[in-house]
Each structure stands twice: as structure tokens, then as C-alpha cells.
Amino acid sequence: xxxxxxxxxxxxxxxxxxxxxxxxxxxxxxxxxxxxxxxxxxxxxxxxxxxxxxxxxxxxxxxxxxxxxxxxxxxxxxxxxxxxxxxxxxxxxxxxxxxxxxxxxxxxxxxxxxxxxxxxxxxxxxxxxxxxxxxxxxxxxxxxxxxxxxxxxxxxxxxxxxxxxxxxxxxxxxxxxxxxxxxxxxxxxxxxxxxxxxxxxxxxxxxxxxxxxxxxxxxxxxxxxxxxxxxxxxxxxxxxxxxxxxxxxxxxxxxxxxxxxxxxxxxxxxxxxxxxxxxxxxxxxxxxxxxxxxxxxxxxxxxxxxxxxxxxxxxxxxxxxxxxxxxxxxxxxxxxxxxxxxxxxxxxxxxxxxxxxxxxxxxxxxxxxxxxxxxxxxxxxxxxxxxxxxxxxxxxxxxxxxxxxx
Amino acid sequence: xxxxxxxxxxxxxxxxxxxxxxxxxxxxxxxxxxxxxxxxxxxxxxxxxxxxxxxxxxxxxxxxxxxxxxxxxxxxxxxxxxxxxxxxxxxxxxxxxxxxxxxxxxxxxxxxxxxxxxxxxxxxxxxxxxxxxxxxxxxxxxxxxxxxxxxxxxxxxxxxxxxxxxxxxxxxxxxxxxxxxxxxxxxxxxxxxxxxxxxxxxxxxxxxxxxxxxxxxxxxxxxxxxxxxxxxxxxxxxxxxxxxxxxxxxxxxxxxxxxxxxxxxxxxxxxxxxxxxxxxxxxxxxxxxxxxxxxxxxxxxxxxxxxxxxxxxxxxxxxxxxxxxxxxxxxxxxxxxxxxxxxxxxxxxxxxxxxxxxxxxxxxxxxxxxxxxxxxxxxxxxxxxxxxxxxxxxxxxxxxxxxxxxxxxxxxxxxxxxxxxxxxxxxxxxxxxxxxxxxxxxxxxxxxxxxxxxxxxxxxxxxxxxxxxxxxxxxxxxxxxxxxxxxxxxxxxxxxxxxxxxxxxxxxxxxxxxxxxxxxxxxxxxxxxx
Numbered sequence: 001x002x003x004x005x006x007x008x009x010x011x012x013x014x015x016x017x018x019x020x021x022x023x024x025x026x027x028x029x030x031x032x033x034x035x036x037x038x039x040x041x042x043x044x045x046x047x048x049x050x051x052x053x054x055x056x057x058x059x060x061x062x063x064x065x066x067x068x069x070x071x072x073x074x075x076x077x078x079x080x081x082x083x084x085x086x087x088x089x090x091x092x093x094x095x096x097x098x099x100x101x102x103x104x105x106x107x108x109x110x111x112x113x114x115x116x117x118x119x120x121x122x123x124x125x126x127x128x129x130x131x132x133x134x135x136x137x138x139x140x141x142x143x144x145x146x147x148x149x150x151x152x153x154x155x156x157x158x159x160x161x162x163x164x165x166x167x168x169x170x171x172x173x174x175x176x177x178x179x180x181x182x183x184x185x186x187x188x189x190x191x192x193x194x195x196x197x198x199x200x201x202x203x204x205x206x207x208x209x210x211x212x213x214x215x216x217x218x219x220x221x222x223x224x225x226x227x228x229x230x231x232x233x234x235x236x237x238x239x240x241x242x243x244x245x246x247x248x249x250x251x252x253x254x255x256x257x258x259x260x261x262x263x264x265x266x267x268x269x270x271x272x273x274x275x276x277x278x279x280x281x282x283x284x285x286x287x288x289x290x291x292x293x294x295x296x297x298x299x300x301x302x303x304x305x306x307x308x309x310x311x312x313x314x315x316x317x318x319x320x321x322x323x324x325x326x327x328x329x330x331x332x333x334x335x336x337x338x339x340x341x342x343x344x345x346x347x348x349x350x351x352x353x354x355x356x357x358x359x360x361x362x363x364x365x366x367x368x369x370x371x372x373x374x375x376x377x378x379x380x381x382x383x384x385x386x387x388x389x390x391x392x393x394x395x396x397x398x399x400x401x402x403x404x405x406x
Numbered sequence: 407x408x409x410x411x412x413x414x415x416x417x418x419x420x421x422x423x424x425x426x427x428x429x430x431x432x433x434x435x436x437x438x439x440x441x442x443x444x445x446x447x448x449x450x451x452x453x454x455x456x457x458x459x460x461x462x463x464x465x466x467x468x469x470x471x472x473x474x475x476x477x478x479x480x481x482x483x484x485x486x487x488x489x490x491x492x493x494x495x496x497x498x499x500x501x502x503x504x505x506x507x508x509x510x511x512x513x514x515x516x517x518x519x520x521x522x523x524x525x526x527x528x529x530x531x532x533x534x535x536x537x538x539x540x541x542x543x544x545x546x547x548x549x550x551x552x553x554x555x556x557x558x559x560x561x562x563x564x565x566x567x568x569x570x571x572x573x574x575x576x577x578x579x580x581x582x583x584x585x586x587x588x589x590x591x592x593x594x595x596x597x598x599x600x601x602x603x604x605x606x607x608x609x610x611x612x613x614x615x616x617x618x619x620x621x622x623x624x625x626x627x628x629x630x631x632x633x634x635x636x637x638x639x640x641x642x643x644x645x646x647x648x649x650x651x652x653x654x655x656x657x658x659x660x661x662x663x664x665x666x667x668x669x670x671x672x673x674x675x676x677x678x679x680x681x682x683x684x685x686x687x688x689x690x691x692x693x694x695x696x697x698x699x700x701x702x703x704x705x706x707x708x709x710x711x712x713x714x715x716x717x718x719x720x721x722x723x724x725x726x727x728x729x730x731x732x733x734x735x736x737x738x739x740x741x742x743x744x745x746x747x748x749x750x751x752x753x754x755x756x757x758x759x760x761x762x763x764x765x766x767x768x769x770x771x772x773x774x775x776x777x778x779x780x781x782x783x784x785x786x787x788x789x790x791x792x793x794x795x796x797x798x799x800x801x802x803x804x805x806x807x808x809x810x811x812x813x814x815x816x817x818x819x820x821x822x823x824x825x826x827x828x829x830x831x832x833x834x835x836x837x838x839x840x841x842x843x844x845x846x847x848x849x850x851x852x853x854x855x856x857x858x859x860x861x862x863x864x865x866x867x868x869x870x871x872x873x874x875x876x877x878x879x880x881x882x883x884x885x886x887x888x889x890x891x892x893x894x895x896x897x898x899x900x901x902x903x904x905x906x907x908x909x910x911x912x913x914x915x916x917x918x919x920x921x922x923x924x925x926x927x928x929x930x931x932x933x934x935x936x
Contacts, residue, residue, distance in 0.1 A: 215645020
């Protein structure tokens, strides 16, 4: 049998060997991600101050404890004392001092900077611009109200990397199709809203984490001092896609930002006119495929086969069973018959995409997808995965369904 | 019955077989059932933790889908808090408090029986949806995290309803246990044992019981509101109907924060007994500790919203909750001071209970100090819901209460079984636990600081190394707990040297005046007129 000491040594080496590479990274592992806003700098300062203080307290206490463990042991023949409380004035003073020191640390050394930073964080007044961020399961929508620009940002890491069929990219799970673009050196008020459950907007380099609460607006602010790409994630459990709704912010100098904004306006205007035209079937299928990939594949899978028991397949004739609630909804709409998925009416298909299925994980896309997107998506879904309905849907049809319902 | 049985009262009071346990009213039997149930659920919760760490071993989804992952983290949390730690501390209370204060039994034995027997159904309710899923019913168990934040919990599947009913049962069970403990301590003490002579463990449980009665109703009320929101069309947590999702957070944390102290205090009460025994020196600062239990208990009720610093409360609320939270550091520091002063200039030996108690001081020290860091409302924007928080509360809850109940288990195992456990296995258990624990949770502080959110089944590449290290630590930690199980089983079936009444040479207290194991009915005659 291996001796106890050898095994302990082995375990320690094992532990250290694992720690060293991570500790040896260029950055101090005790530091947050490099701060780029005033709040993040203040937070890092407080964090460092805290760590030094608790390290000192811990070392002191541990020192006293270990001194006692070494010196006051029976095996050294130490006889136990019998005191049970401080008795002399001197002892009382020694007893009280640590607690006064602790209170001083709490309320003065840490309390004052903390107090200051709370007020600084809460002050969202005098903002140079406002960005509205709307969270939903499991994507972010960014809106520049003054400029009338609005777009949705979703994870762009392919499913094949998540399932391990392909090696992960450098920014695995931290990359999106449409990042939020913000100007540097401007006080930006971020107004947060949510469409469904509580999410949290967290970008570590900005030092802010703010919950997005459905039905209410929340405010926070950033003033990014350095151009760059900053990555964060949702920080409040929001369902099965919680790990898959990253936040990517690109900070640009003002001139570049203005140029980007102008470009977006043109793009959006072009898209708006394009919405009303009639697409060819091929155009719709191509566009539908990319819309499906970005919005639907996380649950229904790229091949449209869904996940048994949870997410229905989209292929006609495929067997499916799930909660009675979901099956009843599907049956009612004409998408489920005798234990199998069937293709229901186009109108109901569009309705499900627009408004979701209440009481199930199927979300509403009414505010996220344009008429053209939905037309393309529904056309694609009805003509792929082995479906051959031959239906072709145009944006104008979606528009009329959208306006009749709700 | 035959005439062979004479006037032996035991044949009436001690039913044999299954009924001894089903109809148990004896505090020792009920205490044992609590302890065994807690240990079993500790293993169940631990197994779930192993699954979590397996999934997080590498980036990418490997052994499960996110739905199952969310269910596992939720059940891990609920099981560890409600079905493992709380029953174990309640079991210690049931077994030890009467023999510590010289009472013949708990004051309300039938209530005691009911209190225990509500627990297994609650645990079954938590995991049953998984079984039902196998038969194609529903989509598995509760998946919202143990915090059950609305509206996610309104949206969640039927596993949520099972969990809410489990919460109701647990609430009734712990309220009954609490009432019983309060009544016992107030009314059944041996003659001459004034309140300021009551052993610290009993004192700590008294405060715990008062806390439970004060705060559990908030959770139950919240759970009822959630249930009606889910099924009867109310809108308590839905802004569209005039409700507010944040209301749930307030109700939950009004219960949830004191819950931390409900888990902590009983073990903070057992620690001075262990230190005093193995330092062969009386407890230092008995009164100071009693008062700090009271102050900690009170403060714990008025600081709940420090769990909600990122929910968007006004600055004034953040300031209040930050400063009130900092105040807790003072009474907790008093406990630490008294623990160290108790062993200071003692004559120490290092048996397994002492080792675990010392491990408690160090690990819980880290948990407490990082808690001080978390109290800062703005720095909390970085720590909150990151792995820093996960590491912090595991240091606070494993490093504290779990280490504490293991210390207590080794400390009282010879008293309960009449046999000495294997010191060798015990020491292995301790060192592997310490190493496994630190390798698991120290890296998680750094993961949080680097920006990894909690409750995610898959993570970005910069978190890979530390996650793998953490998983390796977790496997060591998990496996080493089996040594404890082996040790308990071996001791219980009669291996090991016979233990005398005193057990430890420095031990004091009424429980050590009884034989080991103690008689089925103790302190019954001294107190015959009751």
C-alpha cells in the first residue's frame, strides 16, 4: 500500500500542477476582467481593497490558530488553562479591540467607498444617449430609440461545436450574429426590459450586472473609455437556453459609431422596402434556412427532428410524445394526429411562430422577426425536413395574419 | 402475551420490527431516523453534484441536455438544504437535546413522529417527476434553480408543482420540529438548569427553531401564490395583471437568508462542545456566544435583500441592506473569537471530530470573509450569480454546516452506538475531504472573478482549465464521503472498541453521564412526577 505521506504528496502535486497553468496566465487571477468604465474601475478598486483586508484578517486568525495548534497540544505536555472569559481590564481591552477594528473596517474602510459607488451607479441622469435592451428567451434585442434602429442578437456558435462534433472556436459561446455597437466616451443609459422571465445583462469589463424584469424597466449606465470588443453573458437562470445568450458589445470611437449608425439606417430602410416585395421560392428557402438556424435550431435541431419528449419535430409523419398540455395544443391547431406530427394549416403555422404556444417552451417571435423573415421561415419549414407541401408564403400574407390576430 | 414477560416496561414502550420506527415516539429512535435519512439524502445530493461536475468537466454538452442539467442543479440545491442538512441537524437536536438538558424525551413525542414522517414523502415528491418522465408523463422535475424565481417558475412544467408540495410538507415538518424543540428547552430542563446553563448546542437550536417559525411562513405564502398564479389565473408575480416578479424574490429571500443561519447555527452550537472536549478546557465566552446566537438570528431576518442587489432596487435600499449585512460580521466574529479562545492554551489532541471542527473554522472563515466582500452592493455586480458566489456559499455551507455535522457525527457516534469508530478511516476521510473540497471550490472563486456565470451547463473556453480542476476535486470530495459511510456502518454493526460513558477524556455534559449507548429511556426516573 502507498504510504499516507506519499499519497498526500501526490494529491498536492496534482492540485498544484492544475493550478499553475491557470495562475501563470499573464493576468493576475485575482483581478476582474480589465475594467473600461468608471464603475468597473471603482469596483476593481473596492475588490482589491477587500481582498487585501480579508487576506490580512484571515492570515492573522489562521496564524493565531496554528500557533495554538502547535504549542497547546497534549503531546507537548501542555497543561490546559481554565479561563472562560476576560477578567482583567487589560484582557477586556484586548477582547474588545478586534471587534472595534472589524466595525471600523466594515463601516469606514469599506463602507465609505462602497457608499460612494452605490450612488455613482444609481445616477443615470445626464446621459448622452439611450439604448434599450430587451431580453427574451434566449436572445437580446437592441434598440436605438432616437435613431429608430432595432435588431436582435443571438448566439452564433454552431450547434455542432456545442455537441462536440466540431472543435470549439476561440470565442465559443461568446459570439453573436449582431453585436451591440456603442460609442466610447459617452454616458450611455441602458434601459432594460424583458419579454418573458428575469434575465440579467452582465458585461464584466463594464462592471455592471442588471436584471431585466418582465413588466418593468430597469436602468443602468456605462461610459466606455476604450474601444474594443467586450463579451458577457446572461446572469440569471432563464430556462434551458440560459447558457446560450451571450452579449457582445463593440465599442467604437464616436466618428466610427456615427458612420455605423448611418449605415444601419440605410440598411434598415432598404430592408423595409424589401419586405413588401414578392420573393421567389428559392429566395424564401435560403432566407428561411438562416432564420431557422438563428432562431429555431437550438430546440428543434438543425435537421428539424426536435428532441423526443421535449421539442416537437417539424417533419410530417414523425412520431412524437410529450406533455399532454403541449400535445393538446398541437392537436387543436391541426399539427398532431394519432401520435404523429402532421402539417397543419398555414395560418396556424404562422400564428404559432408569431405568438408562441402559451404554457410550453415555444416563444413568441412577434417582435423579433419581420414579415419577410416569417414568410421565409414558414416556407422553409413546410418544404424541408422531408415536408413537401409546396406552400409558398409571401410577406404580405404574414402581414395580414399579423394584423388580424391579437 | 405469555406470562414470561414480567413488569418490564420496555416490552410496552419499545415495539419491535417496523412498527418501532413507524410509530416511533422515542426521541432517540426519531433522532436516528432523521440522521439516517439526512445521510441518505446527502449521498443523493452528492451524486447529483458529481453529475454536474461531470458535465462541466469540459466545454460542450456531453452527458446531458440543458433541461436535465437545470433539473439536476435545482434538485441538488433543494436536497442538500432541505433533505440533508436540515434533517441531520434536527436529528442531532432530537437525539442530543433531551439527554443534554436532562429531559426524559421531547415534549411532544407524537408531533415529533409526524414531523419526521413528512420528510420522506417530501423527498419523493422532489424526484418522482423523473420517474414519471420515464413513463412518458411530464418533462422531468423542477428546473428553476432552488430559488424558484418567478416568472420562470410560473412557466415551468409540472415538476414545479411537485416541488411546491414538497415545500409545503417540509414547512409543516420543520415548524413542528421547531415547536417541539422550543417547548422541550423551555419546559423540560433538569432541575437547577437555568436558561444560562443550557448547553450551547441547545441554545443554538432554540434560536434556529425561533427563526424557522418566523420565516418559513413567508416561503409557504409565496409558494401558495405561485401555485395560484400557475393554475388559478392570479397575477401575484405577473406585471400584466398588476403583480411584480420581484415580490417573489422578497418572499423567497425573507425565508432564504435566515435559512442560511438555520443551517449554520446548530453547528455553531456544537463546535464549542467539541473544542472544549479536545482542548480539555471549559468553553470560553459562554454568554457571549449565547448573545451572538440571538443577535445573529435577529440580524439574519433584516438583511434578506442583499441577495437582490442586481434586481434594480433603489440606491437607498441597497445602502440599507449593505450596511445591515456588514453588521452580521460582528456577532459571527464573536463566535470565531470564542472558538479560538476556547482552544487557546488548552491541552489539545486531534481526534477526527476535532479535525473536522478545526476544518470548519478555517473553511467557514473563508466563506464568512468572502461574504463580507459580497455585502458591497456595487462590487456585488461582479460577484452576483457568478462562480464566485457558488464558491462562497459552498465554503459557507459545506465548510461550515456540513463539516460541523460530520464533526458532530464522529463526536457522538461512540455515544450513540457504544463503539469507537475507526480513527484511521476518520483521519483519511478528513484529509481527503479538506483536499477535495479546496481543489473543488478554490478554483471557482477565480472562475467567478474571471466572469463565469453560475447555472450554465456549458461555458466559454477561457474557463476550461479551472473547471476541469474543480471537477477532479469534486470527484475526490465525493468519493471520500464514502469512507464516512463505511465508518458509520462498521461502527453501527459493532466493530471497534467498546466506548465507556465518558467517551472522550475531556468531555463534559449530562449526555456523558449516561452509558454508551444511552438507555432507551434516560432521565425518566429522576423526574418521575412529570
